[in-house]
Amino acid sequence: MHAWPASEVPALPGQGRDLRIHDTATGGLVTLDPGPVARIYVCGITPYDATHIGHAATYNAFDLVQRVWLDTKRQVHYVQNVTDVDDPLLERAERDGVDWVALAEKETALFREDMTALRILPPQHYIGAVEAIPGIVPLVERLRELGAAYELEGDIYFSVESDANFGSVSNLDAAAMRLLSAERGGDPDRPGKKNPLDPMLWMAAREGEPSWDGASLGRGRPGWHIECVAIALDHLGMGFDVQGGGSDLAFPHHEMGASHAQVLTGEFPMAKAYVHAGMVALHGAKMSKSKGNLVFVSQLRRDGVDPAAIRLALLGHHYRADWEWTDEVLQDAMARLGRWRAAVSRPDGPSADALVEEIREALTNDLDAPAALAAVDRWAERQETEDGTDTGAPGVVTRAVDALLGVAL
Template sequence: MHAWPASEVPALPGQGRDLRIHDTATDGPVTLDPGPVARIYVCGITPYDATHMGHAATYNAFDLVQRVWLDTKRQVHYVQNVTDVDDPLLERATRDGVDWADLAVQETTLFREDMTALRMLPPRHYIGAVEAIPGIVPLVERLRDLGAAYDLDGDVYFSVDADPHFGQVSNLDAAAMRVLSAERGGDPDRPGKKNPLDPMLWLAAREGEPSWDGGTLGRGRPGWHIECVAIALDHLGMTFDVQGGGSDLAFPHHEMGASHAQVLTGEFPMAKAYVHAGMVGLDGEKMSKSKGNLVFVSALRRDGVDPAAIRLALHSHHYRSDWEWTDQVLQDAVDRLGRWRAAVSRPDGPSADALVDEVREALANDLDAPAALAAVDRWAARQEAEGGTDIGAPGLVSRTVDALLGVAL
């Protein structure tokens, strides 16, 4: 599966700062010090509907992570999956009377178009669950050989008790985990499971549903968590720098994935930092496909909204915060974009050297994009009020905003 084209990232004078970011597992800040190649895995979409602002906010956060690392002169090895076979996709295809594979291709294509328009840097490896199945099957077989998986009526489950570190990503108690498991794709009430929290590794073939050859597992399809584990281990290995996604993935998805990988390899941890973006709401509820309260990136683009304004709207809220999408949020972003473009269109202006340092410091401090926006706002206000004589300043501001915030002025 191919990703989307990369926009050029301008080089800035000097060098960026190492990223300090909030780690869910320790519930505190960590300073990331990757080697020459920083490694990041971000969980991708289940392509049964278009990209909404909650998706965009998550991928915006991890685009900033990449940009901070690139500014430190590192390379970035970014991997993202597409869950192109799963219950929600099959259910939507049945509802709409379309082929599930066609629906997955259609929505993945639209996602690529949205990411391109928003100038999100693409992953080096963009892998669908279906194409990962040949690598998933041996991992499930190995977990079973290790005694960490068991059969239940033809399905294969992972035993969370096999991992002594289980629970150390989300740090939730068993009662809270059980509630979230039921809400987020698990089946804690299924009779016969060794532990209600045990997640599915391999779903045996069901009539009318797609299935694949699973070797000794029989025909079926993979569970959600093992999909990402197989892709991450194949392309990044263990103890990569950042495992990312929305805050609703901390449990069960990232918790279970970490346990799968740790039992498979005998190593700990799977990732050095687990980083989670907040939820975007609309009309008082989390924006989600199941609720139907969605604002789509593609719809805004069709209405003529500049994608740069959409990115500024996303940047105006700290990535870890939960926030509400409103018409005013978008209008404020449109107005800000207009002020910035007017400021950099002049032939000269006040010095921007300090601005570069301010934006770098803001983003290195747990991706504080609102502080970065405020720094550019101050420069633009000085430009409007006083002007300046530095002929290189407008261009430097434009390159800084492009390189570090992904916004083309």
């Protein structure tokens, strides 16, 4: 599966700093010090209704991570999956009377278009669950050999008790885990499971549903968590720098995935930092496909909204915050974009050297994009009120805003 084209990232004078970011597992800020190549895995979409503003906010957050690392002169090895076979996708295809493969391809293509428009830097490896199945099957077989998996009516489950570090990502108690498991794709009430929290590794073939040859597992399809584990281990290995996604993925998805990988490899942890973006609401409720309260990036673009304004609207909120999308949020972003473009259109201006460092400082402090925007606002205000003499300043601001914030002026 191919990703989307990368926009050029301008080079800036000087060099960025190491990123301090909030780690869900420890509950505090950690300073990441990758080697020459920084490694990040971000969980991708289930392509049955893409791309809403909540998706865009998440991928925008991890795009900032990439940009901070690139500014330190590191290379970035970024991997993202596409869950292109799963119950919600099959249910939507049946509801709409369309082929599930065609639906997945259509929505994935739309997602690519939206990411390109928003100038989100693409992953080096963009892998679908279906194409990952040949690598998933041996991992499930290995977990069975290790005694960490068991069969229940043809389905294969992972035993969470096989991982001594289970629970170390989300730090939730058993009662909270059970509630979230039921809400987020698990089956804690299924009779016969060793532990209600045990997640499915391999679902035996169901009549009328797609299935693949699973060798000793029989025909079926992979569970949700083992999909990402197989892709991450194949392309990044253990101990990569950041595991990212929305905050609703901390449990069960990232918790279960970490346990799968840790049992398979005997190493801990799977990732050095577990980083989670907040949820975006609309009309007082979390924006979600199940509720249908969605604002789509593609619809905004069709309505003529500049993608740079959409991105500024996202950047106006700290990535970990839960916030609400409103018409006012978008209008404010459009007005800000207009002020910035007017400021850089002048032939000279006040020096922008300090501004570049302010943006860098803000982003390396847990991706504080609102502080970075405020710094650019201050420069734009000075541009209006001061007689600038630096002919290079508007160009410096344009390149810095592009390189570090992904906004094209």
